[in-house]
Amino acid sequence: MRSSDGSYYAGLDHVRALAAFLVVFWHFAHWNAGYPVPFGQAAIVGPFDEGHVGVAVFMTLSGYLFAKLIGERTIRYLPFLWNRAIRLLPLLALVLFIQAAVHDLEWLPYLKFLAAGLILPQLPNGGWSITAEAHFYLMLPILLAVLRPRPRLVLLLVGAFLALRLGLYLTGRDIQLLAYATILGRFDQFAFGMAAFYLRHE
Numbered sequence: 001m002r003s004s005d006g007s008y009y010a011g012l013d014h015v016r017a018l019a020a021f022l023v024v025f026w027h028f029a030h031w032n033a034g035y036p037v038p039f040g041q042a043a044i045v046g047p048f049d050e051g052h053v054g055v056a057v058f059m060t061l062s063g064y065l066f067a068k069l070i071g072e073r074t075i076r077y078l079p080f081l082w083n084r085a086i087r088l089l090p091l092l093a094l095v096l097f098i099q100a101a102v103h104d105l106e107w108l109p110y111l112k113f114l115a116a117g118l119i120l121p122q123l124p125n126g127g128w129s130i131t132a133e134a135h136f137y138l139m140l141p142i143l144l145a146v147l148r149p150r151p152r153l154v155l156l157l158v159g160a161f162l163a164l165r166l167g168l169y170l171t172g173r174d175i176q177l178l179a180y181a182t183i184l185g186r187f188d189q190f191a192f193g194m195a196a197f198y199l200r201h202e
Helices: 010-029 043-048 051-070 077-102 107-116 128-147 151-170 176-181 183-198
Strands: none
Touching: 010 051, 051 128, 051 183, 077 107, 077 128, 128 151, 128 176, 128 183, 151 176, 151 183, 176 183
């Protein structure tokens, strides 16, 4: 994996390859009817029908990688956000354009839908993961300030998000989508990834 500053971490490529395989396999297995072939007919499929695990690995890897890339340096936040935007937005924009063209969508309602996707997990074709990642970028300076000096506080932070999800559940909210496709659920993975880097020598 090569970062924008030229750093290269070969070991992370293998982790990314495993995560990508799980995600692609899940989509391939669910392509037709929305569920995989019966495991009784293809038992080997079972262990790999875990695309959500691949997504979790990607999110955890993001936390680890950004902690590693930033290190002990002071983050220049606006250039950081700009760098992430120019890496992610062109391909995302292309995918969203193709989505509109293929389905012959009306542009004004579609643009409103996409604008709401900056906050809500509704961007099509996996774009919801970009929204969750962007929300992580917004929280990154706070996470750096908390976890860099005291990485074990990750347990307190994750506990707070668990309590938040539990509170939403107890009030009758459906938290499955929130836990899977938003920062409310994915925060744990980003934070644990960062903490794993800071605790790597302990």
